[in-house]
Amino acid sequence: MIQNSFIHMQGVGKSTEEKLWNRGITNWSLYEEAHSKGEKLPMAGTMMRSIDTSRRHYEKGDLLHFQGLLPAGEAWRLFPEFQESTCYLDIETTGDGHWCDITTIALYDGKTVRTYVNGENLDDFKGDITAYATVVTYNGKSFDIPVIRRVMGIPMEMAHIDLRYVLGSLGIKGGLKRCEEILGLGRTDLAGVDGYAAVVMWNQYKKTGERRYLETLLAYNVADTVNMEPLLVEACRMRRDTIPEGARFTLPATGNPATPHIPDHGVIEEMRRLHRSSQGNQW
Structure with missing residues (x-):
């Protein structure tokens, strides 16, 4: 679920995340794919940098990084994969x-x-x-x-x-x-x-x-x-x-x-x- 999440990224709220999901952009890789096709995306520069940072922390298993950025009510996202x-x-x-x-x-x-x-x-x-x-x-x-x-x-x-x-x-x-x-x-x-x-x-x-x-x-x-x-x-x-x-x-x-x-x-x-x-x- 972490790789499907955008709300831990700077300037992204639940409404923006839901809009991305409803467009079919339900994970980081799909966002990068849409960006490479030139699709108009919210906060593209910031989001691309945030995805790169998130992926590095994810690959290291650094869940503390995500917990520090997620709203407390959304911390459940740390559980399904881990x-x-x-x-x-x-x-x-x-x-x-x-x-x-x-x-x-x-x-x-x-x-x-x-x-x-x-x-x-x-x-x-x-x-x-x-x-x-x-x-x-x-x-x-x-x-x-x-x-x-x-x-x-x-x-x-x-x-x-x-x-x-x-x-x-x-x-x-x-x-x-x-x-x-x-x-x-x-x-x-x-x-x-x-x-x-x-x-x-x-x-x-x-x-x-x-x-x-x-x-x-x-x-x-x-x-x-x-x-x-x-x-x-x-x-x-x-x-x-x-x-x-x-x-x-x-x-x-x-x-x-x-x-x-x-x-x-x-x-x-x-x-x-x-x-x-x-x-x-x-x-």
């Missing part, structure tokens, strides 16, 4: 704003789920994340990525698709779980467990040492992470269905990863009671 180098990421924290500490991290690459726990193997994340060219988060632009940089000192210099903006551009708004509900991705086992409960489970684990709290927290963290893949694929499908045939792309099937952590039903019920109590206290 699924194999894409990962999904979510962190859980102590909950005290941007000055929080990281408690757990879940990482998923479409095949394998990895989890990292503060005080156990959190430092392993530093090496593992370098294997990926693109990271997908929900609201990570504002939270997960800055927190990882501050707490762990990791530059996180890879392309970033923030689903909050991608889904928002499609009119799908709210928190991650609300977006899941809108698109039909429910969480039966972990329904009623939220970010506040994640903080409580960590505190209970540290207080009691009972692994059932940690396992349930990790299961929740993993659910946040693996559900980003079908959300991104569905967003790409919705976009694909609105563009001309010549710019369309093939979408991968979403995975069905084995869950490495099993939530404890007693802990879940405890968190649901906490959730109901907090909801009641709002009235």
Whole structure:
């Protein structure tokens, strides 16, 4: 999809890109071909230079170049051709704003789920994340990525698709779980467990040492992470269905990863009671 894109080029907006697509100029090579035939094209000089620059970055696999130029809501374009180098990421924290500490991290690459726990193997994340060219988060632009940089000192210099903006551009708004509900991705086992409960489970684990709290927290963290893949694929499908045939792309099937952590039903019920109590206290 990147080679079909023009909106990352200087002075090109979505309307210009759509006009080019509707003329049958659905990729860089077709633009160059039309230019060589002497066809009248928008911003021909600028566009030809931009295509040359874009191709050089594309051939190097430099997705960060394109992510820096694409509107946040259009970052989904980085995914279709580069699924194999894409990962999904979510962190859980102590909950005290941007000055929080990281408690757990879940990482998923479409095949394998990895989890990292503060005080156990959190430092392993530093090496593992370098294997990926693109990271997908929900609201990570504002939270997960800055927190990882501050707490762990990791530059996180890879392309970033923030689903909050991608889904928002499609009119799908709210928190991650609300977006899941809108698109039909429910969480039966972990329904009623939220970010506040994640903080409580960590505190209970540290207080009691009972692994059932940690396992349930990790299961929740993993659910946040693996559900980003079908959300991104569905967003790409919705976009694909609105563009001309010549710019369309093939979408991968979403995975069905084995869950490495099993939530404890007693802990879940405890968190649901906490959730109901907090909801009641709002009235």
